[in-house]
Amino acid sequence: MPSYVITGASRGLGWKFLRQISSDLNNTVIGLVRRKSETEEKVKGEFHDRTNIHIVEADITDYAALIQAKAEVAAITGGGLDYLIANAGVVSRFDAYDPIGVLGQQPEAMEEDLTKCFKVNVISNIHLFNLFTPLILKGEMKKVIAISSGQAALNIIPQLGIEVAALYSISKAGLNTAVAKFSAQYAKEGVLYMSICPGMVETGHFADATEEQMDGL
Numbered sequence: 778m779p780s781y782v783i784t785g786a787s788r789g790l791g792w793k794f795l796r797q798i799s800s801d802l803n804n805t806v807i808g809l810v811r812r813k814s815e816t817e818e819k820v821k822g823e824f825h826d827r828t829n830i831h832i833v834e835a836d837i838t839d840y841a842a843l844i845q846a847k848a849e850v851a852a853i854t855g856g857g858l859d860y861l862i863a864n865a866g867v868v869s870r871f872d873a874y875d876p877i878g879v880l881g882q883q884p885e886a887m888e889e890d891l892t893k894c895f896k897v898n899v900i901s902n903i904h905l906f907n908l909f910t911p912l913i914l915k916g917e918m919k920k921v922i923a924i925s926s927g928q929a930a931l932n933i934i935p936q937l938g939i940e941v942a943a944l945y946s947i948s949k950a951g952l953n954t955a956v957a958k959f960s961a962q963y964a965k966e967g968v969l970y971m972s973i974c975p976g977m978v979e980t981g982h983f984a985d986a987t988e989e990q991m992d993g994l
């Protein structure tokens with residue numbers, strides 16, 4: 778029975794991954810979320826017959842919570858893990874519509890937002906990978922997938938002149954580099970670390986955008 782851990786499974790893309798992957802009852806699917814009971818209610822409401830879904834609680838910025846989550850995952854799977862999908866992430870609203878030069882006019886807010894993006898999207902995922910790689914090494918498929926963004930692709934930014942989402946993109950570039958470093962270390966042990974971009978998906982981030990902001994986007 779292939780096993781999956783999906784972070785950020787409470788909503789958006791993570792919820793959809795949980796839904797799709799658990800539709801095959803042979804898959805054991807573990808969603809990591811910040812509010813367990815809330816997501817369990819949602820699961821009960823939509824897929825009450827899917828006994829292959831498990832919900833584990835962890836804020837990925839909380840290292841101790843990740844250690845606890847790892848133990849819970851190991852107890853569910855019997856010790857190994859086939860796929861880790863690092864989907865949880867912060868999508869900044871602060872940088873969504875303005876270029877970096879405009880963001881810099883609010884230096885403190887910019888620093889705060891970049892620090893938050895970095896903490897969640899980069900540092901927390903590094904902790905996640907370090908803690909969960911021993912389980913992946915015991916799994917059969919050995920795949921770690923980071924949900925990153927084409928916004929961080931250094932060839933695309935100048936080609937298309939993408940001015941917006943600078944802070945988010947910087948953090949995703951950091952994530953991509955971390956993934957490459959994990960790959961460099963663990964490829965020889967058969968682990969595939971990979972960053973992918975899901976494309977642009979409407980998950981409600983721009984619900985309160987003005988018409989002008991949407992045009993820009």
Ligand SMILES: NC(=O)c1ccc[n+]([C@@H]2O[C@H](COP(=O)([O-])OP(=O)(O)OC[C@H]3O[C@@H](n4cnc5c(N)ncnc54)[C@H](OP(=O)(O)O)[C@@H]3O)[C@@H](O)[C@H]2O)c1
Binds near residue numbers: 785790926
């Ligand atoms: N949507 C797009 O167009 C798009 C495009 C490219 C890449 N991506 C990437 O795809 C991933 C999912 O995007 P999305 O649009 O589904 O985002 P979303 O709707 O904002 O969902 C983000 C998820 O991450 C979780 N999360 C955030 N901070 C967390 C933390 N500290 N600890 C644990 N979980 C945390 C959220 O949990 P809570 O419910 O507890 O807040 C939520 O489940 C992100 O990494 C994003 O950067 C999205």
